[in-house]
Amino acid sequence: xxxxxxxFRALADPSRRRLLDRLHVTDGQSLGDLCEGLAMTRQAVAKxxxxxxxxxxxxxxxxxREKRHFINRVPINEIAERWIGKFDQPRLSALSALKQxxxxxxxx
Amino acid sequence: xxxxxxxxxxxxxxxxxxxxxLWEALIDPDFVAQxxxxxxxxxxxxxxxxxxxxxxxxxxxxxxxxxxxxxxKRLGIRWRNEWKPEFNAEGYSICMMELEPAGEGxxxxxxxxxxxxxxxxxxxxxxxxxxxxxxxxxxxxxGTVVLPNKP
Numbered sequence: 001x002x003x004x005x006x007x008f009r010a011l012a013d014p015s016r017r018r019l020l021d022r023l024h025v026t027d028g029q030s031l032g033d034l035c036e037g038l039a040m041t042r043q044a045v046a047k048x049x050x051x052x053x054x055x056x057x058x059x060x061x062x063x064x065r066e067k068r069h070f071i072n073r074v075p076i077n078e079i080a081e082r083w084i085g086k087f088d089q090p091r092l093s094a095l096s097a098l099k100q101x102x103x104x105x106x107x108x
Numbered sequence: 109x110x111x112x113x114x115x116x117x118x119x120x121x122x123x124x125x126x127x128x129x130l131w132e133a134l135i136d137p138d139f140v141a142q143x144x145x146x147x148x149x150x151x152x153x154x155x156x157x158x159x160x161x162x163x164x165x166x167x168x169x170x171x172x173x174x175x176x177x178x179x180x181k182r183l184g185i186r187w188r189n190e191w192k193p194e195f196n197a198e199g200y201s202i203c204m205m206e207l208e209p210a211g212e213g214x215x216x217x218x219x220x221x222x223x224x225x226x227x228x229x230x231x232x233x234x235x236x237x238x239x240x241x242x243x244x245x246x247x248x249x250x251g252t253v254v255l256p257n258k259p
Contacts, residue, residue, distance in 0.1 A: 001122040001211050028116065059118045059217070070118040077238035078245070 002056040004082075007075050010055035015040060016048045020057065023071040030066045115230040116221030121241045124213040125248045131180035133248060134205060143243035143253055145236070153177065159185050167191065172200060182206050195229040198222060216241070 010016055019034060026033075035045050049069060052058035059070045123130055133139050141148040144161070147169055151159040160171040168190045176184030183205045189195035201222040208215045218237060222230050243253040 001124070001213050056120055056122065059120050061118060061219075070116075072118065072120050073234070073238040074119050074121045074241045078242050081242060 002054060002075070004079070006055040007057065007079060010051050010057055013048070013051075015044070016052055019045070019048055019052065020071060023058065023069060027070050028061075028068045030068055034069065113225045114221055114223055115225060115227035116219060117230060117234045117237065119218045119220075119237050119241055121216050121245050122210055122213050123216060123245045123248050127180035127207050127209060127214050129248065130207055130214050130216060131183075133244060134183055139247075143247050144240055145243075159187065161187075163191075175202065176204065180207055189229055195232065198224055198227055198229045201227075201229065201233075216244075 011020075018038075022034060023029060031042065031046060031049065034049070035042050038045065040048075049058060049060075053060055056072055056075050059072045060067045061070060062068075125133075133143075135149075135151070135153050137148050137150065141164075146164040148162045148164075149159065150162060151157060151174065153174065155174055155177045157174045157177075158171070159174055161169045163169050170187045170189055170191075172185055172187030174184065175186045176182045185203045186200050187203065188200045189198070199222070201220060203218065203220045206217045206219075208217075218241065220230060220233060220237065247253050
């Protein structure tokens with residue numbers, strides 16, 4: 001099973017983030033589609049895709065003779081909740097308390 | 109993706125549990141309501157059986173039928189949105205849930221598709237699925253959900 005470390009390692013590379021961006025724009029692309037317009041060899045793209053798949057950030061589905069690649073938003077959502085949402089929450093609560101105070105809800 | 113006039117999304121999550129427990133989690137109405145943002149299924153759990161998803165207030169959110177029922181491996185539901193006219197007009201979508209043992213857990217893959225290019229319905233549900241699946245994973249692994257209600 002992929003771990004958080006696999007996900008962060010996969011996201012730590014700009015070429016892999018670029019591939020995710022491209023899948024975000026057009027989902028379900030083949031290796032050939034993804035290579036188009038990139039200054040990377042087909043082998044390099046295939047290697048990066050394999051790492052994204054191992055981290056469960058990309059899911060490859062065989063359709064006929066082709067393998068199509070789909071961005072998998074579930075681990076990204078889990079990271080956002082586990083590593084971002086939790087640190088953002090106190091700040092949001094503080095802002096909402098300040099807003100209530102300024103708007104006078106506590107005053108009467 | 110847009111060719112073959114089809115729109116689809118694929119979601120995969122790994123849950124530390126057994127296929128039987130995960131299967132139970134997919135069809136037990138009280139359990140589903142805990143991770144499906146408060147919505148509750150009402151279904152005849154068999155091939156060809158009817159299936160509905162109800163909002164917490166009892167209104168019908170989606171309805172359709174069971175098109176694959178192979179415990180604890182494959183559950184397929186063909187459904188149509190019932191609360192938003194634009195989505196309802198797109199017709200039926202197919203949602204296939206597949207369970208495979210993976211190491212100390214289970215790999216759950218959800219493929220949701222509709223025979224229509226650039227479907228706004230599929231784009232809209234694609235925002236909900238990651239939250240529902242994260243909740244399901246968290247509920248089975250820790251006993252609590254991350255997002256109990258609609259965001």
